[in-house]
Amino acid sequence: MTSMRVAMIGYGFMGAAHSQGWRVAPRFFDLPAAPEMGLLVGRNGGRVAAAAEKWGWAETSTDWRQAIARDDIDVIDIVTPGDSHAEIAVAALEAGKHVLCEKPLANSVAEAEVMAAAAARAAEHGVFAMVGFTYRRVPAVTYARQLVASGAIGDVRNVRAEYLQDWLVDETAPLAWRLQKEHAGSGALGDIGAHAIDLAQFITGQRLTSVAGTIDTVVAERPLLAEGSGLSGTAGTGRGAVTVDDVALFSGRFEQGALGAFVASRMSTGRKNALRIEVSGSRGAIAFDLEDMNALSYYDDTAPADRRGFTKILVTEPEHPYVAAWWPAGHMLGYEHGFAHQAKDFVEAIAAGTQPTPSFADGLQVQRVLGSVERSSEAAGVWTAID
Amino acid sequence: MTSMRVAMIGYGFMGAAHSQGWRVAPRFFDLPAAPEMGLLVGRNGGRVAAAAEKWGWAETSTDWRQAIARDDIDVIDIVTPGDSHAEIAVAALEAGKHVLCEKPLANSVAEAEVMAAAAARAAEHGVFAMVGFTYRRVPAVTYARQLVASGAIGDVRNVRAEYLQDWLVDETAPLAWRLQKEHAGSGALGDIGAHAIDLAQFITGQRLTSVAGTIDTVVAERPLLAEGSGLSGTAGTGRGAVTVDDVALFSGRFEQGALGAFVASRMSTGRKNALRIEVSGSRGAIAFDLEDMNALSYYDDTAPADRRGFTKILVTEPEHPYVAAWWPAGHMLGYEHGFAHQAKDFVEAIAAGTQPTPSFADGLQVQRVLGSVERSSEAAGVWTAID
Amino acid sequence: MTSMRVAMIGYGFMGAAHSQGWRVAPRFFDLPAAPEMGLLVGRNGGRVAAAAEKWGWAETSTDWRQAIARDDIDVIDIVTPGDSHAEIAVAALEAGKHVLCEKPLANSVAEAEVMAAAAARAAEHGVFAMVGFTYRRVPAVTYARQLVASGAIGDVRNVRAEYLQDWLVDETAPLAWRLQKEHAGSGALGDIGAHAIDLAQFITGQRLTSVAGTIDTVVAERPLLAEGSGLSGTAGTGRGAVTVDDVALFSGRFEQGALGAFVASRMSTGRKNALRIEVSGSRGAIAFDLEDMNALSYYDDTAPADRRGFTKILVTEPEHPYVAAWWPAGHMLGYEHGFAHQAKDFVEAIAAGTQPTPSFADGLQVQRVLGSVERSSEAAGVWTAID
Amino acid sequence: MTSMRVAMIGYGFMGAAHSQGWRVAPRFFDLPAAPEMGLLVGRNGGRVAAAAEKWGWAETSTDWRQAIARDDIDVIDIVTPGDSHAEIAVAALEAGKHVLCEKPLANSVAEAEVMAAAAARAAEHGVFAMVGFTYRRVPAVTYARQLVASGAIGDVRNVRAEYLQDWLVDETAPLAWRLQKEHAGSGALGDIGAHAIDLAQFITGQRLTSVAGTIDTVVAERPLLAEGSGLSGTAGTGRGAVTVDDVALFSGRFEQGALGAFVASRMSTGRKNALRIEVSGSRGAIAFDLEDMNALSYYDDTAPADRRGFTKILVTEPEHPYVAAWWPAGHMLGYEHGFAHQAKDFVEAIAAGTQPTPSFADGLQVQRVLGSVERSSEAAGVWTAID
The missing domain is CATH 3.30.360.10 (Dihydrodipicolinate Reductase; domain 2)
Known part of the structure; x- marks a missing residue:
């Protein structure tokens, strides 16, 4: 069994949940690769260090670009607010890292489109992206x-x-x-x-x-x-x-x-x-x-x-x-078991070289539904196509 | 205690419920007047006779106009399908009968408007109309x-x-x-x-x-x-x-x-x-x-x-x-207790010479909401005023 | 359809429930005989008159023995406290009246045995007794x-x-x-x-x-x-x-x-x-x-x-x-529907000349269970046979 | 923060739950000492090795006496069937190890008494024992x-x-x-x-x-x-x-x-x-x-x-x-959170030098209740004192 080294960007409430997922999944499921909690990234050095110690991440960084540049990182796990998802995810995919990104995929359809396009390009090279609708699990x-x-x-x-x-x-x-x-x-x-x-x-x-x-x-x-x-x-x-x-x-x-x-x-x-x-x-x-x-x-x-x-x-x-x-x-x-299931399913798909679901394309589609609801609301509630 | 003689027009499922209301209300509540199940009206003579015997109505008729014309009837209780509500209710009110009409008040806003207007005119003479939203009770x-x-x-x-x-x-x-x-x-x-x-x-x-x-x-x-x-x-x-x-x-x-x-x-x-x-x-x-x-x-x-x-x-x-x-x-x-409560509230209001609720005006307003929903639906779902 | 004339002894909370049962059953079920609310019996003349008027009993009496003696009464319905059940029920059965008796059948096994024996004798002559465990219905x-x-x-x-x-x-x-x-x-x-x-x-x-x-x-x-x-x-x-x-x-x-x-x-x-x-x-x-x-x-x-x-x-x-x-x-x-079902089942059994259930023998058996529990309790909780 | 090194004896279903408790507690609670999953003990060397790898225990042993003899172990966690609880727990306490023992404390009151006595002696020296009624948590x-x-x-x-x-x-x-x-x-x-x-x-x-x-x-x-x-x-x-x-x-x-x-x-x-x-x-x-x-x-x-x-x-x-x-x-x-709470409470009490609850005396008292129920059952159900 090989390992799969994860860098997580962000450390709010979702960071605790994702950490628990990575930590617990291999203790209950037989995984084809062992996720390693390698690197925790956040802008505030002191806070990120405290979070890393509490949650058990091996190292910390205050620069997500540096994290993406590292050779020893296989997976970028994004749990920041939605306005930074697109930039980080696209960069990570282009750097050849598999990506797990919290939902909603982005703050706008336009951003989500860029992300889905990047994911589609990466997938051609066996690099995969997934969006974190954990309640499916x-x-x-x-x-x-x-x-x-x-x-x-x-x-x-x-x-x-x-x-x-x-x-x-x-x-x-x-x-x-x-x-x-x-x-x-x-x-x-x-x-x-x-x-x-x-x-x-x-x-x-x-x-x-x-x-x-x-x-x-x-x-x-x-x-x-x-x-x-x-x-x-x-x-x-x-x-x-x-x-x-x-x-x-x-x-x-x-x-x-x-x-x-x-x-x-x-x-x-x-x-x-x-x-x-x-x-x-x-x-x-x-x-x-x-x-x-x-x-x-x-x-x-x-x-x-x-x-x-x-x-x-x-x-x-x-x-x-x-x-x-x-x-x-x-x-x-309980609540966090979904994150263990997500970690399991992600690791299994990546190890098998297959697309994990829900993909960024799936996330984009949800974003389009959201966008259409907003457009309908602006247009006095009329039926609005999702395209 | 005086009595209040009821003629009920219609004898479907709602007729059973209304009958039970009139029958039971005076056995549990102290009413200012005793409702009497006087006359059951329906087009099919045989069926209406069978229903009257089963439910305990004293007499039957196949002509609602005749029922309305009788001096010994105080209340017309309408439980027919909605397309006949307006004609019967207006005639009854004009004949000086108090009216209880099953919901929905009518099949269209236009009909409901006619009914509400008739009810308003009748109320000036102490004759009252009520629509039967029993779940309120x-x-x-x-x-x-x-x-x-x-x-x-x-x-x-x-x-x-x-x-x-x-x-x-x-x-x-x-x-x-x-x-x-x-x-x-x-x-x-x-x-x-x-x-x-x-x-x-x-x-x-x-x-x-x-x-x-x-x-x-x-x-x-x-x-x-x-x-x-x-x-x-x-x-x-x-x-x-x-x-x-x-x-x-x-x-x-x-x-x-x-x-x-x-x-x-x-x-x-x-x-x-x-x-x-x-x-x-x-x-x-x-x-x-x-x-x-x-x-x-x-x-x-x-x-x-x-x-x-x-x-x-x-x-x-x-x-x-x-x-x-x-x-x-x-x-x-259970379900039918609401009809006993309705009978009680109706009898009390009529005996007191006050407007029972919900009034036909209330029923009209619900009808207008329904009409606005239909108009909104025809207009691709846009927000539509209720006027 | 013949009628079945009922005299009810007692007029507490259970009296209201039994009255509702007799009143309502024939309005919803097709019965082989029409129960008639003939006579309400209680010791306090004023109170029993008020109850009879409220509940719709035709006549009243302050003497249950007189009620039992009347030829025009078919059924004695007992809703008094348990200490009087035995005396009334036995007298009624011996007078050839069918009996419906509220549960528990009696206040002791001894009383219940007397009642069950009386019921067994009466049944040989087509006179039946039933105990009112309405929750069965x-x-x-x-x-x-x-x-x-x-x-x-x-x-x-x-x-x-x-x-x-x-x-x-x-x-x-x-x-x-x-x-x-x-x-x-x-x-x-x-x-x-x-x-x-x-x-x-x-x-x-x-x-x-x-x-x-x-x-x-x-x-x-x-x-x-x-x-x-x-x-x-x-x-x-x-x-x-x-x-x-x-x-x-x-x-x-x-x-x-x-x-x-x-x-x-x-x-x-x-x-x-x-x-x-x-x-x-x-x-x-x-x-x-x-x-x-x-x-x-x-x-x-x-x-x-x-x-x-x-x-x-x-x-x-x-x-x-x-x-x-x-x-x-x-x-x-709701709650009182069980009493309508009880009235229906009772009338049907009596009209068919068959034993309604639960019989007094059934009531006696429950009484014996109760007695055995009390005896067990007195004996420090030991297992005690029901005989 | 010092560490607290745990050896767990047994590796059935309860072993998975206890492992999760030790693993997760320090990631969510601020503990005064860090529990370490040091040693997993079981009779079957192959199976215990597999369980240790799956659950993340550092070492394994097939001899619980050896485990107890080690200087680097602070806590003995017993999750074996009840028939071995007494022997292991008493030996561990006498060796100066804190003990967490799954419930029920023992298979008999006699065994439980021995355990409680051992725990009382150990407590005088600051060595504590606790029984695992996790549902309290x-x-x-x-x-x-x-x-x-x-x-x-x-x-x-x-x-x-x-x-x-x-x-x-x-x-x-x-x-x-x-x-x-x-x-x-x-x-x-x-x-x-x-x-x-x-x-x-x-x-x-x-x-x-x-x-x-x-x-x-x-x-x-x-x-x-x-x-x-x-x-x-x-x-x-x-x-x-x-x-x-x-x-x-x-x-x-x-x-x-x-x-x-x-x-x-x-x-x-x-x-x-x-x-x-x-x-x-x-x-x-x-x-x-x-x-x-x-x-x-x-x-x-x-x-x-x-x-x-x-x-x-x-x-x-x-x-x-x-x-x-x-x-x-x-x-x-979910279910296993109680085990994290148990680990937390145990670590806190031990670190503070205080008796964690429920103690072995508490476990003995439950055992006495169980014993009295069995004696009552053998004596036809009579009330039986718990002494």
Whole structure:
């Protein structure tokens, strides 16, 4: 078994999750190559050193270009805010490094196009890029896709998908980078709506072809960040305008004709991380809620009429995706297991010389959906093609 | 105590529910007047006689005009399909009869306007009309409105409302009257979406001012009804076009600015009668599901941070609306109790000489929302004012 | 169709429920005889007259012996406290009246034996007696029995049954008749534990053969009832000893060998009326909770390993017991529907000249289980046969 | 920061969980000493080497006595079957090693007494022992204890605790070591009932003083293990007697007087890992289910009467125990997080020179409860003191 040396750029909350993925994956899965936590990169030398020691990265750097230039690095893992994704990813791919990039792929369709083009060129030389929609790798979600693909629910008739949080209900929450268009690109739509879109397309196996929607900013002004408290810091003095949405409502048309209803909201009081999807089909349905992430509800419309109902399947059996590597039936997995699964799938694809999924092209397509929702919203909500 | 003599026009499924309401209300509530099940009216003499005997109506008639002309009738209760509502209601009001009319008020805004105008004229003479949005009278719903009105959730920030059924998933379900525009006026939108709209406005205490949406017919052709099997009969030979929607998705803007996401669907496999609403506010939230109709979920965002969560309140305590008249705490009420509550509230208002709610004007306003959704759908989903 | 004239003895909370059963059953079910609410009997003339008017009984009497003596009465319906059941029921049966008696059948095994013997003698002459375990007639419960009988869960391996309430958690709740051994015979054990026992035996189709258990009185002293406030009145001055249990825990052995764990508690804070039962079998399981009474959970252990889970069946389909008479799928039934079903089943059996179930012999057997639990408790919890 | 070098004896399923605990704890918590995965010990050299490489242990050994004799080992972590716990733990403590021992502490009260005595002696010299009831360290459980201790539910009135699994429903499951008394000591009672006992005592803060119960073996004979397939292997030829229980039902009396109802069952078809506890108090209640382990239900009986209900608290807020070290609110933790919390708490206590909890004395007390249940069962279920 050879090793696969990773340099991770960025060290926020996502950095902890990715670190855990690299650390844990080889301890539960038999991997064709051993990921090594080689280099952690961030602009603030002191902070990056502390993070590296805490998380167990061997070395640190304050210059991502230098990291990319190193011969002993195989993989660049990008967990910075979206405005730097394109520059880093393109440079890394051109330097022959495999790339794992957190979602959303970029802050705009234009950037995402550049990234996808770079990934396509790199792939010709056996260098691959992947975007990190980890929720695909929650076992219940992967299993939902398998069920739908197997015909268990028949033809898709209707989809409802929503991602509900409430951390912006509080009007005193400060103007963090995620609320600033120049850093985050988008608000609830891009950050959490992107997950709902990816999941809906992933589970149905169908892409959206057009959307109609509205984005809104319910709390339009917030306290500025205190100086020196960082991009996700605490409230200081003064107030500033929130430049991204906090609620996005849209409908989408899937390629085989079904309609989907989408909600991405950070104004859903009491909902902490409720990514929910229900796919209704001609022979059954599936329903999932990330706040109950070890379960999948399945309705079999072909069962005897008196026995029909939603079956709450605990997706913790060895027969279910990823699960056999972990614990006995009935033992729960949590949020970060998706990152271990992502590391496993990435390593396996790279070692096999194949394209890991979701690719940058997949990420670009989600970006295009997001862009079309924004254009629809600007045009009073009219149906808008995704091209 | 005086009596209040009722003639009911129509005897379908809604007729059974209304009959139960009139029968049961005086047995549990102390009413200022005793409703009497006087006269049942339907076009088919044999069938109406059988229904009257089964349900306990004293007399029958095959001519609603005759019923209205009788001096000994105080109330006309209309449970026919929507295409006859306007004619019967207007005639009844002009004849000085109080009117209870099943929802939706009419098949079109134009008809509803005529009805509301007739109701306004009649009210000047102490003759009142009411439209039957009975779900307002599920104790958990009435209580939700009280909670919101009391400030328990603060300002409304976001609403999600959906009414999901699955009886049209089956492609072999025949072309009943509810699928024909000339009889039903509208499909999922008008029949069940109307409930979602009324509930959202009732609970928030706010009206919608504009909407943007799409209606769709997923299964566009169905078996014709067998001859002689009635308007809700069985499948015969031949196929015909479904002329109403079976899925409606729309967004709405409430008068104080919040957005609402609405879904009305008869393509939601496995969902039998899932009328759900969640209202998110600046200080809390409420959530309701008609498939769990004795409960209301309430989130108090002002509770200590470690104790917050959705509280599942069993709305079966004597402190809750309507409940003291029924059973001890923890004993469940069902679907038809709303009709007993409706009968009670109607009788009390009429006896007091006051306008029962929801009025025909309220019904008209819901009709206008429905009409605006249809116009938006025809205009590629653009935001459309409700006027 | 002939009529069946009922005299009801007693007019407490159970009287309202039985009245509703007699009133409503013929309006939804096609019955072979029409129950008539003929005579309401109670000791307090004023109160019984008020109750009769409210509930719609034609006449009243203050003497149950007179009622039994009348020729025009076919059925005696007993809803008094348990200490009077035996005397009334035996007299009624000897007078040739069919009898419906609220559970528990009696306050002691000895009384119940007398009643069962009287019922056996009467049955030889076509006069029948039934005990009112109405929860058997919740559609989800009847359906559970059908599922188990059909082999859907295989052999019974384990049972857990509990009936949890909380109305005695409050130490200031007064010493109502249900807390006095001379009136109620037993406390949580006899009043609600009896339901758990009946349901467990009904659903499994097996009787208990021995039990081991403990009964306890957590709050042993309470305020005396205010004078003149009735047997279920308000707190007055002084305190008295609670002479019945408020918690009962016991194990039972079913005739085919499985163990059952039983809890009857009025100290289960927050549980209002949680009658729950789970039957685990060699091929599946069923679970029911009266606080979610329109659903039955079913686990099919023969399903593919990846699709197993508890299916929440909404027992509101026309294929389910009793349901076709009521509303469309997904429309909920409530507490009192069981009383309509009881009236229907009783009338049908009597009209057919057959023994309605559960019989007094069935009620006696439950009484014997209760008696054995009490004897076990007195004997430090040892296993005690039910004979 | 100094290091703390661990040798782990045993490498079954529990070994994977403990390894993950040692590996992950220092990456999320700031620990006073760094645990090092030094030495993995097992009898089969090949297998232990494979496990060590997979899990990341630096060295291996096939002789636990040698491991204990090494100077560079600080902690002995015992994850072998129960029959070897006493010998290893006592030797380790006498050699001056801190000990973490999986539950149940031993296979008998006698062994547990020896262990507790050894631990008491060692503690005088600053050498400490702890038993691994990790479910105490699920945040929702720790939080439940805090709530109860804070008076949030008042005085404890009743407890119900059950641990339900179904892996023995299948009659073809082979006679693994957990089904053999000589290896496992006890069956469902000792393996999972022990968790229910520990949780009930931990959350209430009260010990059981007496018990009355019954243990049973529903499936009494099973296929023998195939030769060479190990102690948890596959079915071979021949059949043998199951010598431990698969169902245990018992009642317990807590020191302040409340009764508890306990069930430990491996015959609960469809229940995979349902460790549930509900504590009812004079002012409120808490309820927990390990199959929904990120939530705690809390009922506040002092809330206004119309707002009472079980609040489902997602125990994922930074205010909750252990949570701040992990992810943002609403992100779920899983089974193995309890092992990271255990490692953290153990390291902190050892570094501080204080006794970690639960101690061996605590483990002995649970063992005595188990022993008393067995004695009660042998004595026809009589109440039996725990001494």
